Every structure is written in C-alpha cells, then in structure tokens.
Amino acid sequence: MESWAIWFIVGAFLFIAEMLTLTFYLLWLAIGAIAAGVIALVIPGSFTAQGITGAVIALLLTLFTKRLTRVFRKSKGFRDPIDDLIGKHGIIEEYVEEGKPGIVKVGGETWTAVSKQTLRKGEAVLVVDRGTTTLEVEKRGG
Structure with a gap:
C-alpha cells in the first residue's frame, strides 16, 4: 500500500476517534497525518x-x-459551566478514599471525585472545588 494512503487512513481514524472524545488533541494529530499524506503524494518515499x-x-x-x-477563557463574559457545580450537593456513588478517586453524582451527572476524607457510597457531599475532569468534595456540613 502506498504511504500516502496509510497517512490518510491514520488521519481518518484519528478524526473519527476525535469525534468520540471531543478533546481536540486527536484532531490536531489527524490534521498532521493528513499533511504527511499530502507530502507523501508530493515527495514519495521520503x-x-x-x-x-x-x-x-x-x-x-x-x-x-x-x-x-x-x-478566550480569560476574556470578559466567559463562564465555564463546570464552575457552577461548586457549592452544589451530591451523593457518593463509588467509595472515595484520600488519594484515590471515586464517583459522585451531582444533579443528573456523574463525575470523578477526590476528597481529603474517606467517603462511603450513599453519603451526601458538597462540591468544594473542581479540576478539569474531577470534582473535589467533602462531607456535607464538614
């Protein structure tokens, strides 16, 4: 198989994977693979x-x-919806140990949760901070 075809297949695979993850990192790799495919058409064998x-x-x-x-994030008027979770109450769905993440349900969504306390399934918690994909929680009232 020609190298340009391989690059285009890799690019298409990465593009499809990007649509499933929505991170944009795979999109940039896909565009890079397609650019490499174009170079393979212009300079075969290199x-x-x-x-x-x-x-x-x-x-x-x-x-x-x-x-x-x-x-964009520092511009006036930008608000990340995840920030709205701080101060909301949730329920532990999966055991959370200090240093080991678990699962918390806040509203209708489940999130990875970390805590400075050990939290058992079913305990009510308060969201005190957020990371990019995790919420920091503590026992409600404490």
Whole structure:
C-alpha cells in the first residue's frame, strides 16, 4: 500500500476517534497525518519528511490553540459551566478514599471525585472545588 494512503487512513481514524472524545488533541494529530499524506503524494518515499511534517503541524496546532484557549477563557463574559457545580450537593456513588478517586453524582451527572476524607457510597457531599475532569468534595456540613 502506498504511504500516502496509510497517512490518510491514520488521519481518518484519528478524526473519527476525535469525534468520540471531543478533546481536540486527536484532531490536531489527524490534521498532521493528513499533511504527511499530502507530502507523501508530493515527495514519495521520503518517510522522514512526511513524519516531520505531520509532527510539526500537529505540534504547531496544539501550541497555537492552547494560547488561543487561554486568551478566550480569560476574556470578559466567559463562564465555564463546570464552575457552577461548586457549592452544589451530591451523593457518593463509588467509595472515595484520600488519594484515590471515586464517583459522585451531582444533579443528573456523574463525575470523578477526590476528597481529603474517606467517603462511603450513599453519603451526601458538597462540591468544594473542581479540576478539569474531577470534582473535589467533602462531607456535607464538614
């Protein structure tokens, strides 16, 4: 099979995987793979040029969008909906130990939870802080 076809297949696979994860990181890798495929069409047989092109494109897109995202998040009027979870009550769904995450249900959603306390299934908790994908919780009232 031609190397350009392999790059395009890898790009398509990464694009599909991105649609399932919605992180944007796989999207940049997919665009890098497609760019490498284009280079493979122009310069056949130069796997080094193809790989370097794909890697540089993916790296530049990642770096550029990180900065752009940071600026967007600091702009006036931006509010992350996850921030609204702080102060809400939840119920422990899966045992939480200090240093080991568990599961908490807040509203109708389940989240990974961490705590400085040991929390058992069914205990009522309060969300005190948030990470990117985790909530820090403590026993309600304590």
